[in-house]
Amino acid sequence: MQGISKRFPGVIALNNVSLEVYPGEIVALVGENGAGKSTLMKTLGGIHQPDEGTIKINGETVTIQNVNDSMGLGIGFIHQELNVFPNLDVAANVFLGREPLSGGLLKLINRTKIEAQTDVLLKRLGVDVSPRTPLSELSIAQQQMVEIAKALSLNTRLLIMDEPTSSLTLAETTRLLQVVKDLRAQGVSIIYISHRLGEVTEIADRVVVLRDGANAGTLTREEITHDRMVTLMVGRELQHVHQAKEANANPNYFVVENLQTKRYPNQSVSFGVGKGEVLGVSGLIGAGRSEVAQALFGVEPALGGRILLGGEELHIKSSQDAIKHGICLIPEDRRHLGLVMDWTIQDNTTLATLTDYAKAGLIDFAAENKVAIEMSQKLRVKAPSVAAKVSQLSGGNQQKVVLAKWLLQKLKVIIFDEPTRGIDIGAKSEIYDLINQLAADGTAVIVISSDLEEILRISDRVAVMHEGKLTGILPRAECSEEAIMRFAVGSH
Numbered sequence: 001m002q003g004i005s006k007r008f009p010g011v012i013a014l015n016n017v018s019l020e021v022y023p024g025e026i027v028a029l030v031g032e033n034g035a036g037k038s039t040l041m042k043t044l045g046g047i048h049q050p051d052e053g054t055i056k057i058n059g060e061t062v063t064i065q066n067v068n069d070s071m072g073l074g075i076g077f078i079h080q081e082l083n084v085f086p087n088l089d090v091a092a093n094v095f096l097g098r099e100p101l102s103g104g105l106l107k108l109i110n111r112t113k114i115e116a117q118t119d120v121l122l123k124r125l126g127v128d129v130s131p132r133t134p135l136s137e138l139s140i141a142q143q144q145m146v147e148i149a150k151a152l153s154l155n156t157r158l159l160i161m162d163e164p165t166s167s168l169t170l171a172e173t174t175r176l177l178q179v180v181k182d183l184r185a186q187g188v189s190i191i192y193i194s195h196r197l198g199e200v201t202e203i204a205d206r207v208v209v210l211r212d213g214a215n216a217g218t219l220t221r222e223e224i225t226h227d228r229m230v231t232l233m234v235g236r237e238l239q240h241v242h243q244a245k246e247a248n249a250n251p252n253y254f255v256v257e258n259l260q261t262k263r264y265p266n267q268s269v270s271f272g273v274g275k276g277e278v279l280g281v282s283g284l285i286g287a288g289r290s291e292v293a294q295a296l297f298g299v300e301p302a303l304g305g306r307i308l309l310g311g312e313e314l315h316i317k318s319s320q321d322a323i324k325h326g327i328c329l330i331p332e333d334r335r336h337l338g339l340v341m342d343w344t345i346q347d348n349t350t351l352a353t354l355t356d357y358a359k360a361g362l363i364d365f366a367a368e369n370k371v372a373i374e375m376s377q378k379l380r381v382k383a384p385s386v387a388a389k390v391s392q393l394s395g396g397n398q399q400k401v402v403l404a405k406w407l408l409q410k411l412k413v414i415i416f417d418e419p420t421r422g423i424d425i426g427a428k429s430e431i432y433d434l435i436n437q438l439a440a441d442g443t444a445v446i447v448i449s450s451d452l453e454e455i456l457r458i459s460d461r462v463a464v465m466h467e468g469k470l471t472g473i474l475p476r477a478e479c480s481e482e483a484i485m486r487f488a489v490g491s492h
């Protein structure tokens with residue numbers, strides 16, 4: 001790709017960007033939220049037409065007008081947002097739209113053939129599911145593998161993976177990285193987008209950094225280090241500070257006693273969170289952390305146990321009950337939660353706190369605007385202004401707007417489920433500051449995270465779960481990666 005430029009109204013998404021990939025090479029494309037990574041790949045995938053620039057494959061200039069052109073050139077694209085059909089089974093997803101037909105008058109889809117071919121692809125990827133399983137029954141990681149199988153079935157020479165691991169667990173990530181390496185060994189070229197710099201360090205042959213829509217530098221294999229990538233990405237130094245707090249006086253402000261969830265009816269969980277405390281919740285995926293959060297928020301009410309706030313027992317049968325008591329959950333899957341895609345950043349940011357800007361029954365638009373601008377600046381939302389529609393933001397920037405909305409609420413207990421997934425390294429520290437601020441204002445904060453670095457950085461104490469049980473609660477002084485992992489795998 002040479003000299004690619006792409007403008008959207010009010011935004012120069014790409015400015016004279018160049019990128020090369022060799023056969024059998026893994027190039028990692030990194031940059032902050034809104035740097036232009038997905039847009040650059042979409043010009044390769046036939047979703048956007050570049051305003052300027054040329055694309056060459058094997059030395060020949062090609063035009064990519066649409067997705068079919070791109071696929072025809074051997075380019076496979078696994079998007080930032082999964083693109084599968086949950087009602088269809090694995091084989092149907094892999095061969096959607098180009099099913100081989102059996103002979104005869106009826107031209108029926110040749111199921112035997114697509115199932116057999118799908119099976120071969122799944123085996124190549126080391127995925128142990130039947131081609132007949134509906135996608136809705138698969139984990140996100142498995143669905144991702146189905147997308148990869150689909151790309152491979154198209155004889156892909158160049159595979160684009162836009163944040164493939166942002167929803168995967170540690171074990172699933174390891175598996176996926178192995179698949180990526182195997183593909184490289186088979187001569188497939190890969191463009192790999194990720195905010196997880198550890199992964200990038202592990203697999204990339206070369207790193208290409210974008211900043212504000214332009215090339216910010218390239219690192220060869222020997223030059224790749226976490227710090228060098230960050231410096232090129234943000235163009236400034238980041239400081240790592242942890243405001244370690246004094247051990248919390250009283251963890252009995254928000255108390256959970258013998259909570260039983262539907263997923264693990266034979267286990268029960270008990271813990272307390274202090275006013276102004278940040279309790280980190282660690283554990284492997286499937287440990288039951290999200291289920292506890294959903295029970296506390298009334299999404300999937302608890303089967304048994306007690307929930308107390310300030311000594312008073314709460315009966316939470318629905319999320320309305322939870323909100324009424326000042327408890328809120330920011331779930332993992334933020335895209336389906338309260339972003340009105342057609343609305344502006346400002347309207348989305350202040351949606352839930354609008355009454356704060358009301359005077360004598362009228363909205364004080366200036367005050368509302370000021371708060372929206374403040375939050376957007378704090379979280380480094382990249383957009384022409386707060387009047388931009390959220391549908392036009394990059395993936396990470398949309399997430400920041402959702403967080404901004406919730407961070408503005410005055411709540412007693414706030415539960416974050418994977419708060420910084422897909423969010424770049426600069427904005428992460430801003431989010432940590434805001435979480436600290438919530439705690440300093442007296443909120444009891446629970447942060448569920450699979451990112452150990454994050455847990456260690458923000459938690460006053462860390463609760464660790466394993467298969468529906470709470471296997472340990474570590475005070476700050478005893479928190480370490482090893483200690484947490486030991487509890488996470490279930491040893492005591």
Ligand SMILES: Nc1ncnc2c1ncn2[C@@H]1O[C@H](COP(=O)(O)OP(=O)(O)OP(=O)(O)O)[C@@H](O)[C@H]1O
Binds near residue numbers: 038039382393394395
């Ligand atoms: N369809 C669109 N209309 C208007 N602006 C857009 C559109 N798509 C992207 N942009 C803008 O282009 C810029 C680059 O966005 P892009 O999605 O490429 O970022 P990214 O590097 O993939 O970020 P992230 O890490 O958050 O996914 C952003 O400022 C974004 O708001």
Ligand SMILES: [Mg+2]
Binds near residue numbers: 038039080394396
């Ligand atoms: Mg993106």
